[in-house]
Amino acid sequence: MSDKDSLVRLLDLDPEFIIDIKYATDNNFTKQRVYNFNDCYLNKDTAILLIKAKKIFKKDGYKVKVWDAYRPIRAQKLLFEIVPIDDFVATPPDMRKPIIFEYSHMNGLSVDITLVDSNGNELEMPTEFDDFTEMAGLGCDKIPPQARKNAEYLKSVMESVGFKAYRNEWWHFNDVVTKATPYSDVEFN
Template sequence: MTLPRRFASWAILMAILPCLFVPDTTRAADPAPGPEISALTRAGLVEVTALDPTIRLDMRYATTNNFTGRVVYPSGRCFLRQEAAARLAAVQADLRARGLGLVLYDCYRPFSVQKTFWEATPDKGYVGRPVEEGGKPVSGSKHNRGMAVDAGLVDATGRPLPMPTDFDDFSARASRHFTGGDPTAAANSRLLAEVMARQGFRPISSEWWHFDADGWKACPLLDLPLPPEK
């Protein structure tokens, strides 16, 4: 379907400049938010499960089941820019109609955690290099902007579907261009990429789970702490 020119222009503007418009997100925040929630809300981030509680979370960095082998998040809660979170809810609606759903492994990531990851694995193919100038972040991950998400698929019961590798597998098998492996897992990876792309999430080549939201360049790098568990 082709949108009328005036609507298409507005859609393009909103896609590339989401962080120039910080909407009222108070309805998506906790009734009595703590200081961490308040800071994230003022920055334009929302809790994804507040928009759609059917989205499953498996936030690995709140556990020791991750490539660092230690807990680096104070909770397993997922926050994104409101525009990205709304698009993710639309992805979930698309998948729900197919009897499937999303599981999220990582969402917004503080810049300080990015530095921890770089110290553990200084490989730009898998970890965005954190750079500061004058104590201010100037380069890092799209996760630090609240505009990237790591995701997989689950069935109607919440059971994870086979994917090419486990999350955070830093091998050639995790690449979208890998031609070997389980055909079912490869098909699941392609389906995930297709439904994410419909809502403006772009994959990267080295990790089947990672998606960047259109408009990330307009969003600043953040080092706001994540809140504790509810």
């Protein structure tokens, strides 16, 4: 199976997601376009887990907005060059060496999301996307109560279907059910 075959376009499986891939625009912390594609791609099993979560959110009156999903290795390298802080931007792999693959954006096993209400307004969350301050982690005691409640709800639902929240970013979830696959550098047009 090729790298492209292991990834699926989320909207082909379920058209009810709001796709706002931040790195396909200059509306991100780099202030430049990092991806040459603006669709959301995920590992197929990860996409199925996300659809399960979406169904729960939908029953509660919310929609899911996806900010990031599959990320090519070259994009990971660029992001790390800009912010070389491993707690926020993972160190890119040296693919010339043997590697143990983990859940990652680079194999479509990680997703960055938020929730929107029935009018399309994003729910109040602890920070904006890609905030590199302590406020981005749910352990911070300065988070306003409603923002904490919304982020904890998001985390609870995502973890109930097989994702694990990343401690430093309220928006980042890793599929810990699916076996990790090799990282990819394929780009979609």
